[in-house]
Amino acid sequence: MLHKLLGDHKLVLASASPRRKVIFDMLGLKYLVRPAHIDEIVHTHMPSRLVLSHAADKAAAVAADMDPDCIVVAADTIVYEQREVIGKPTSESEAAALLRRLSDNTHVVYTGVCVRRGPVESVGFERTRVTFKQLSEQEIADYIATGEPMDKAGAYGIQGYGSQFVTKLNGCYFNVMGFPVNLFYRLVIQGFYP
Amino acid sequence: MLHKLLGDHKLVLASASPRRKVIFDMLGLKYLVRPAHIDEIVHTHMPSRLVLSHAADKAAAVAADMDPDCIVVAADTIVYEQREVIGKPTSESEAAALLRRLSDNTHVVYTGVCVRRGPVESVGFERTRVTFKQLSEQEIADYIATGEPMDKAGAYGIQGYGSQFVTKLNGCYFNVMGFPVNLFYRLVIQGFYP
Numbered sequence: 001m002l003h004k005l006l007g008d009h010k011l012v013l014a015s016a017s018p019r020r021k022v023i024f025d026m027l028g029l030k031y032l033v034r035p036a037h038i039d040e041i042v043h044t045h046m047p048s049r050l051v052l053s054h055a056a057d058k059a060a061a062v063a064a065d066m067d068p069d070c071i072v073v074a075a076d077t078i079v080y081e082q083r084e085v086i087g088k089p090t091s092e093s094e095a096a097a098l099l100r101r102l103s104d105n106t107h108v109v110y111t112g113v114c115v116r117r118g119p120v121e122s123v124g125f126e127r128t129r130v131t132f133k134q135l136s137e138q139e140i141a142d143y144i145a146t147g148e149p150m151d152k153a154g155a156y157g158i159q160g161y162g163s164q165f166v167t168k169l170n171g172c173y174f175n176v177m178g179f180p181v182n183l184f185y186r187l188v189i190q191g192f193y194p
Numbered sequence: 195m196l197h198k199l200l201g202d203h204k205l206v207l208a209s210a211s212p213r214r215k216v217i218f219d220m221l222g223l224k225y226l227v228r229p230a231h232i233d234e235i236v237h238t239h240m241p242s243r244l245v246l247s248h249a250a251d252k253a254a255a256v257a258a259d260m261d262p263d264c265i266v267v268a269a270d271t272i273v274y275e276q277r278e279v280i281g282k283p284t285s286e287s288e289a290a291a292l293l294r295r296l297s298d299n300t301h302v303v304y305t306g307v308c309v310r311r312g313p314v315e316s317v318g319f320e321r322t323r324v325t326f327k328q329l330s331e332q333e334i335a336d337y338i339a340t341g342e343p344m345d346k347a348g349a350y351g352i353q354g355y356g357s358q359f360v361t362k363l364n365g366c367y368f369n370v371m372g373f374p375v376n377l378f379y380r381l382v383i384q385g386f387y388p
Contacts, residue, residue: 001336002358026354028340133376142195146222160220163368164196164379173367174357182327185358 003028005188006071014062014074019159023179036061036074047085048125051076051112056123059114068118071192075114077178079154081107089155092144098155099143104134106168107154111175115187122191126180128171130158135165197222199382200265208256208268213353217373230255230268241279242319245270245306250317253308262312265386269308271372273348275301283349286338292349293337298328300362301348305369309381316385320374322365324352329359 006029013024016035024031036058054076063072079086081101089095112125135143148162149155156162158176174181200223207218210229218225230252248270257266273280275295283289306319329337342356343349350356352363352370368375 001333001340001355003340003355004336023357026357028355139195142198146195146197158367161195161197161222163217163220163375165376166366167376168365169367170364171362172360173352173363181357182359182361 002185002188005193010067010070012062012066012070012072014058014072017075017178019157019178020075022159023174023177023181027181031073034062034066034072040076047078047080047108047110048112048127050085051078051110051125052114052123053112055112055114055125056116056121059116059121063116063118070117071188072116073113073184074116075111075179077109077111077153077175079107079109081105086154088151088153089149092150095144095149095155096140099135099140099149102132102135102154102156102165103140104132106131109154109176111178111180111183113180113184113187115184115191117192120191122187124183124187126172126175126183128169128173128175130166130170130176131168132165133167139165196379196382199387204261204264206256206260206264206266208252208266211269211372213351213372214269216353217368217371217375221375225267228256228260228266234270241272241274241302241304242306242321244279245272245304245319246308246317247306249306249308249319250310250315253310253315257310257312264311265382266310267307267378268310269305269373271303271305271347271369273301273303275299280348282345282347283343286344289338289343289349290334293329293334293343296326296329296348296350296359297334298326300325303348303370305372305374305377307374307378307381309378309385311386314385316381318377318381320366320369320377322363322367322369324360324364324370325362326359327361333359 011031014036038057058074109128114123172180205225208230232251252268308317366374
């Protein structure tokens with residue numbers, strides 16, 4: 001298990017996401033937080049390539065400043081619908097438009113994860129299909145009033161008020177929270193304990 | 195949304211489960227906790243009937259002592275595999291046997307929910323398929339050593355160390371935590387705001 005495999009290592013979470021911290025804490029891990037600052041350029045229409053490349057860029061950026069013995073973990077999450085990447089809303093009216101788009105519809109969440117130690121890295125991605133109920137204009141307005149949509153890709157949080165809109169999920173739940181746990185476990189085993 | 199619909203009501207959670215409290219808090223609800231004490235008799239081989247009946251029994255038991263204006267919410271969760279209900283382990287060796295059974299296999303989690311106000315109740319159930327990776331004897335021993343399996347149906351918690359064993363989920367994640375959020379939302383709307 002992860003707390004046993006990683007217990008004796010210097011572990012670095014290359015992310016400022018509070019949701020990823022919640023997951024690391026849930027797994028009983030001891031770690032430092034060192035957010036990565038990279039330019040997230042949407043350079044491809046293939047969502048799996050995009051999140052893999054962003055995750056690897058983030059891990060590399062943070063690893064450059066750390067002891068080569070550290071294990072650096074980075075991730076990148078996007079919401080994908082109708083062949084388009086849906087980012088974080090920049091205004092309440094954009095949040096409303098994004099939520100109308102997810103309403104009564106199924107979208108896909110992709111997260112890429114990179115686990116890096118010195119020059120060695122293991123990377124992978126997870127995809128999860130998420131189905132939303134039909135949202136009324138009142139529900140959209142009430143949800144935006146909670147403040148939850150504004151800092152989140154796709155304008156919702158599955159681990160908050162947004163949970164009540166999700167009728168079905170197919171794949172890894174933690175991926176939708178921003179960090180696919182079983183994938184991380186597999187990457188750690190493959191990369192360092194083959 | 196639930197915090198708007200239920201904000202002016204006296205809401206009672208008829209459960210001692212810390213995971214259900216986490217979900218109520220996540221939804222921004224104000225509520226009292228009044229655990230139900232009923233005899234959970236496995237009187238049927240139909241898992242949906244079993245959880246519906248237990249949830250309604252719990253709600254009725256608690257509602258009997260409350261103001262008829264209160265909205266009482268009860269739930270019952272079981273793990274089901276090969277036509278058998280898998281309960282909470284009573285010893286570490288039983289926990290190990292249950293985990294061996296879930297290893298490299300798919301099981302089903304059922305939760306029944308009852309929302310009751312005076313003589314009116316609305317009930318429903320949710321089912322979610324959960325797939326586990328193959329577990330080694332070392333992983334099973336390490337997991338039992340965390341203490342997490344002992345108070346949980348199926349001997350695992352999806353919102354803890356157990357998350358790393360889950361490779362796939364099909365349905366509602368919160369059902370596996372013990373309280374299906376979107377179902378609850380639908381029951382509140384159907385029952386009280388038709």
